[in-house]
Every structure is written in C-alpha cells, then in structure tokens.
Ligand code: SF4
C-alpha cells in the first residue's frame with residue numbers, strides 16, 4: 001500500500017527546472033558574446049552540449065543507471081555550456097570534445113554522478129585542457145563585432161593577459177590603457193559580455209534560483225582585494241572594475257561558483273566560499289601564470305567546501321546558553 | 326492594549342498557499358451523531374484509559390466510559406447516548422495503520438445527556454482552588470487539541486513559576502481552519518478559558534499568537550479580551566511553521582525553548598485555543614470533552630467546511646457529511662498537508678487530536694517518482710526553522726551513520742517538512758529522519774535491555790560472591806577462635822584485639838607480619 005510520508009503537497013521546483021533557469025540566464029551574456037566576437041561561440045556551445053550529453057549517456061549506461069531522469073535533469077547540458085563559454089571561440093572540435101570527456105567522466109561520473117562530485121565538472125575539464133593544451137587554450141580571437149565585418153579576426157591576447165604581459169614589461173597602466181584590446185572599463189567587447197552575464201545573474205537572484213551569498217562573496221572578494229592594491233599603487237595594479245568585468249569573473253560569480261553540488265551549503269559558509277574564490281582569483285591573476293584564475297580558485301575552494309560547512313553551521317534552536325525567563 | 330506586542334519572528338520557514346478560504350465560507354456546523362461511535366482507549370500521550378463499562382451497558386452523553394490509568398493518561402466519555410457494542414481491537418488512525426483497543430457505542434439517536442454531571446459546574450473559576458481546577462480538567466478528559474494530545478491538566482500543574490501563557494492560534498498549516506473559526510465564533514469562551522488557565526498556572530500575562538491571515542479571529546479575540554489587561558492579541562506574519570510551539574514562543578517572546586527541554590523551562594506554558602475553550606466548558610458547565618471542531622477540506626471534498634463532531638465519529642461519515650469526494654483523490658490525510666499522515670482506510674474514528682481531514686486530488690500530492698540525488702543546493706538549510714543541516718542529516722540517515730546524525734542534532738528536528746517541501750531533488754527527507762529516529766530508539770532500547778541484563782547478572786554474581794565470602798569469614802572466625810582457645814586459654818583478649826584490628830583495616834584473613842604486605846593490600 002502506498003502510504004506516503006508528510007509533507008504531502010506536490011513539490012514545485014525540480015533539479016531540471018533549476019538547471020533550465022540557469023541555462024536561460026546565460027542568454028544575455030551569450031548574445032553579447034556573439035555580437036562582439038562573432039558566432040564562433042555558438043559552435044562551441046553546440047559541440048559541447050552534444051558531447052556532454054553523449055558522455056553522460058555513455059557513463060550512465062556503463063554504470064547501469066537509468067538514462068531518462070539523469071539526462072532530463074539538464075545538468076550535463078549546463079556543464080557543457082559553462083565549459084564552452086570558458087574556451088576560446090573557434091577552438092578545434094577535438095579540444096571541446098576532450099574537455100567534455102574529462103568534465104563528464106573524470107569530473108562527474110568517476111565520483112558517482114550528479115550530487116557526488118566534489119569538483120565542479122566544467123572546471124575540471126577546463127583545467128585539464130589548460131594544462132595539456134596551453135597553446136590552443138590561449139589562442140583567443142580579438143573582437144570581431146557582427147556589425148563590422150571588416151575587422152580582422154587575428155588572434156590576440158585576452159585583455160587580462162595583455163595587461164599582465166605589458167605590466168611585466170615595465171609599462172604603467174595609464175600607458176596600457178589606450179592599447180587595442182582594452183575598452184572603456186575592461187577588455188573591449190569583453191566588458192559587454194560580462195555585463196550580459198551580470199544581467200542573467202541578477203535575474204537568477206530575483207527568481208531565487210540562486211542565493212546572493214556566493215556571487216556577493218566572489219565579486220566582493222575580488223573587488224575589495226583589487227581596491228586595496230589599486231589604491232596603494234594605481235600604476236601597477238588594475239582597477240576593481242577592470243577585474244570585475246574581465247575574464248570569467250561574472251560568469252564565475254553567478255554561474256560557476258554557484259554550482260550547488262560543489263559549493264558550501266550553509267548561508268554563512270557560502271559567503272566565505274565566495275570570498276575565498278574572489279580573493280584567490282585576484283591573487284592568481286596578479287601573481288600567477290595563467291590567463292584566468294576563476295577555474296583554479298573554484299577548484300581550490302571546492303576542496304575547502306566541506307570544512308567551511310563544518311565550521312559555519314547555523315546556530316541550532318535551543319542550543320545557546322539558557323536565557324533568563 | 327494600546328501598544329501592540331513586539332514580534333520577534335523565527336528562523337527559516339516557508340510561505341505556503343493557505344487554502345483557508347475553501348472551508349471558512351460557512352460557520353462551524355454541528356455534525357449529526359453517527360450510528361456507531363468508536364472510542365480508542367488511547368487517544369492521548371500516556372497510558373491507555375481503562376474501561377469502566379461493560380458490553381451491553383447503556384451509556385449517556387458525558388458519562389465516563391474509561392478512566393485514566395496512572396498520572397499521564399486521560400478519561401474518555403461517551404460522546405452520545407447508546408449501548409456499548411464492543412470493547413475490542415479495531416483499526417485506528419495511526420501512521421502505521423495499526424489497530425488498538427477501542428470501545429464502540431451503538432448510538433440510539435436520543436443523544437441523552439447525563440442528568441447530573443459527574444462534577445459541579447462553577448460560575449467563577451477564580452474562586453476555585455487551582456488544584457481543584459486541575460482535577461476537573463483531568464476528569465473532563467481534556468488533552469491538547471492542537472494535535473499533540475498531551476493530557477492538559479499536567480500542563481496546568483507547572484510546579485514552577487510561569488510568567489507567560491501562550492495561546493497558539495497561529496494555525497499555520499495550509500487548509501486547516503478549525504481554530505480560526507473557533508476563535509472567530511467562540512472568542513469569549515476561549516478568552517474565558519485562557520483566564521482559567523492563567524489562574525491555574527499563576528501566570529500574569531497571556532499572549533495569543535494569531536497569524537495575520539485570520540482578521541475575523543483577531544477582531545473577535547480583541548473584543549473578547551478588551552477588559553483584561555493581562556491578555557494581549559499578538560498578530561504574527563503568516564509563515565509556516567509559525568504554529569510550531571517552539572517557533573511561536575520564539576516569535577512572541579524572543580526566547581528559545583532549550584533543546585530537550587520544555588517551554589516551562591523558560592517560564593512559558595503553551596495551549597491551543599480549542600483546549601482553552603474545552604477547559605472553560607469543563608469548569609463552567611461541567612462538560613467533558615466529547616466533541617471538537619474538525620476541518621474537512623481539500624480539493625477532493627465536495628463541500629469543504631468545519632464540523633463540531635463527536636469524538637469517535639468515523640472519518641468516512643465526516644467525509645459524507647461534507648458531500649463526499651469529487652474526482653480522483655489521494656488517500657485522505659489526517660492533519661494538515663505538512664505534518665499529517667495519510668490514512669489507509671476511512672473506517673477509522675476521529676479522535677481528540679483530529680483537527681483536520683484533508684482529501685486532495687491525486688494531481689496535487691507529491692508524485693511518487695523516485696528522488697534524484699541530493700545536489701547540495703542548500704535550499705533545505707535556508708528554510709529549516711531549527712537551523713539544522715537537513716542534507717547532512719539525510720546523508721547520515723541514509724548511510725545509517727546514526728551517531729553522526731545525533732551529533733548533528735537530529736533530535737531537534739520538529740519534522741515540519743519545510744526542507745522536503747523545497748528540495749528540488751524531491752527527496753522525502755522527513756521520512757529519512759523518522760527512520761533514523763526510530764532506529765536510534767530501537768538501538769537504545771536494545772542497549773538498555775542488554776545493560777539491564779548485564780547489571781542483573783553482575784548483581785547476582787556479586788551477591789553470590791558476598792555470600793560466599795561471608796560464609797568463608799564465618800568458618801575462619803570459628804576456626805581461629807577455636808585455635809586461640811586451645812593455644813592460649815589464659816589470655817583470652819589477645820586474639821580478639823588482633824581480630825578487631827584485622828577487620829578494621831580490612832586486611833587479609835591471615836595476620837601478615839610484613840608491613841609492606843599491608844601496604845600492598847591497601
Ligand atoms: S534541498 Fe534537497 S537537494 Fe538541496 S541540499 Fe537539501 S536535500 Fe539536497
């Protein structure tokens with residue numbers, strides 16, 4: 001007899017709905033991407049989505065799990081999308097497929113699939129690629145706006161990269177500011193993509209699909225560290241807005257760091273988790289050797305998440321020192 | 326009365342669709358007396374009541390049919406007149422679908438009351454000694470009508486100073502409206518009951534906590550309580566589980582009931598409005614608890630409404646009175662959608678604790694599709710009113726790591742269901758917590774049994790040893806005395822002194838000349 005336990009009411013959200021919302025929220029950022037850098041990214045997206053679904057299906061089949069509920073939860077699609085957006089548009093197809101393979105198999109299914117993976121699968125795929133194929137991974141095209149077909153699509157350094165190399169050559173930020181890859185606040189074109197992600201992220205916040213703690217932590221951590229160094233020496237350290245609108249900061253804050261499975265779960269823990277990512281991102285960007293830092297920062301904080309959870313449990317009702325009546 | 330009481334709020338919780346309108350369009354209607362009333366002998370927390378009538382006896386409304394057995398127990402009265410048809414095990418409303426001892430009355434339709442109530446009515450409860458007041462509440466078989474069914478007279482006997490009486494009129498669960506209508510229609514009786522309780526527990530302040538979605542109840546209570554400055558009507562924002570005792574106390578007073586403690590530990594006593602009214606009627610009219618207000622509602626009920634129904638009325642009869650069911654319905658739920666339990670059959674009687682019978686269309690209940698894995702989204706953490714980590718508890722319960730679950734405060738969980746209601750993976754979290762709690766209890770019982778057995782064994786062993794030693798001692802003394810007498814018949818006191826020393830120092834029986842040896846023995 002099927003007598004169920006309370007609560008009895010149908011439950012509204014589903015994992016698939018959550019993932020779908022996140023996917024939808026990527027649209028403004030992707031639109032800006034296409035607008036400024038051409039439709040190459042769409043190819044990446046399609047390729048990554050198809051590969052991730054295929055690897056997920058294969059892994060599920062091998063593990064003897066039902067396909068339908070797990071393919072339908074859209075999490076594989078989201079992993080693919082995030083990885084695609086982190087790769088240079090126009091990357092060779094095998095690069096995308098390899099990344100997806102590592103994301104789904106090494107990042108997710110070797111640990112037991114959805115809900116059991118300690119590391120963000122998309123970032124696992126990304127880092128594996130970055131370490132194995134540094135050349136392909138750093139070949140980014142310059143802006144190639146849709147409305148201006150004349151611009152050549154020569155590959156160029158990303159704004160973050162450019163600023164770091166030039167600083168290394170002894171130029172000051174004021175001098176670098178006028179260089180080709182830079183726009184009014186951050187990288188030319190990139191700043192708009194970032195603002196697109198920001199818009200999508202705010203929509204997710206408004207829908208309460210994600211909570212404010214992680215994005216606030218990431219952006220706050222990045223902003224405050226950048227502010228401190230920039231205030232100390234504005235010639236050698238890039239401005240806070242530059243950091244917020246460059247690279248994958250916005251994408252990371254709203255879409256990558258907020259991956260529920262691998263983040264901290266307590267409200268205070270999430271703020272700390274976000275702050276950690278923000279500060280680490282700044283440190284790796286400024287003193288590290290990689291073009292962007294979000295992926296490393298996220299993976300490092302993934303390791304810390306269980307510990308953060310342990311020390312940030314909410315206070316349990318009735319467990320503080322007894323009060324006077 | 327002029328400044329509204331401060332509201333402190335509580336942690337977490339949910340805003341749920343209320344579904345209160347369906348059953349509040351019409352006033353409370355007295356339900357007819359069913360052909361057969363079935364009175365379970367245990368409708369309360371504590372020992373089952375003991376029948377005091379025999380099969381075939383004619384009983385009248387208000388007559389005691391089963392008496393309280395021990396301190397924590399409750400009297401049970403015939404809720405209408407008729408003949409005792411059976412005293413036997415029958416199916417009762419219980420999550421596990423158990424049977425239990427019941428007393429069935431075939432009603433005669435006359436609904437004849439006792440000519441002389443079993444105790445004296447009293448016009449002014451404040452003239453009554455609190456002990457006498459409690460005794461009458463006990464005789465009236467009143468238990469907490471909010472759902473817990475704890476014998477009320479015990480809560481009227483705090484044995485400790487109480488500063489605040491909280492009347493829990495929050496009724497935060499969706500669909501249930503029995504308290505709301507009662508507060509709107511019988512505010513004066515509830516307030517009078519609250520005064521009687523204030524008198525019994527010696528408190529000086531009474532706070533009514535009512536959610537702001539019940540303006541009619543708030544208005545009626547305010548009017549009824551106007552004359553008494555001790556009574557305040559606190560309007561709290563609608564939020565589930567506001568009506569949880571711990572949550573309401575926190576929301577109204579800012580105090581927290583200590584873990585594994587009682588509200589009494591912080592000087593608070595909490596009662597349900599229906600209980601307050603029953604207390605009043607028991608004192609004023611010498612009326613035992615034989616009926617209560619019950620909401621019959623849900624999208625699967627043709628005419629949702631509230632009944633004042635006799636305790637023991639079969640659920641099926643109540644559903645019929647509400648026009649029966651419509652469409653394809655899920656199993657009826659006793660209680661609300663968040664904390665109630667589904668019934669295997671409608672052939673069970675309503676009891677003193679039954680506040681609601683909820684029949685939902687099949688499409689509106691949680692679908693039984695298998696749960697997805699926990700994605701650690703933390704939605705459950707946000708809503709837990711206790712501040713637990715539901716996903717961790719789930720993890721531990723699933724992995725049978727019960728010690729860790731306990732260390733994560735499993736036993737502070739109030740099973741409100743907030744976590745399960747927001748879980749995108751549709752994990753029946755509360756079910757896991759209940760399972761873990763039951764397992765832990767069973768383990769403890771086992772352990773206690775084993776401990777007791779061991780203790781019994783050890784006690785027996787120790788006794789045998791003691792007896793053996795005593796026998797030995799007696800034999801030795803006898804032998805020594807004999808030896809002493811034969812060796813030194815003239816110096817009789819010497820061995821006695823030696824013996825006295827030996828015993829005083831609990832030294833080994835043979836006198837030991839070596840001082841080190843003595844030290845060792847110690
Ligand atoms: S709400 Fe469900 S899926 Fe989310 S953390 Fe809690 S148990 Fe896991």
Ligand code: SF4
Pocket residue numbers: 708709710711712713714715737738739740741742743744745754755
């Ligand atoms: S059922 Fe328990 S764990 Fe879940 S929200 Fe309620 S108190 Fe918290």
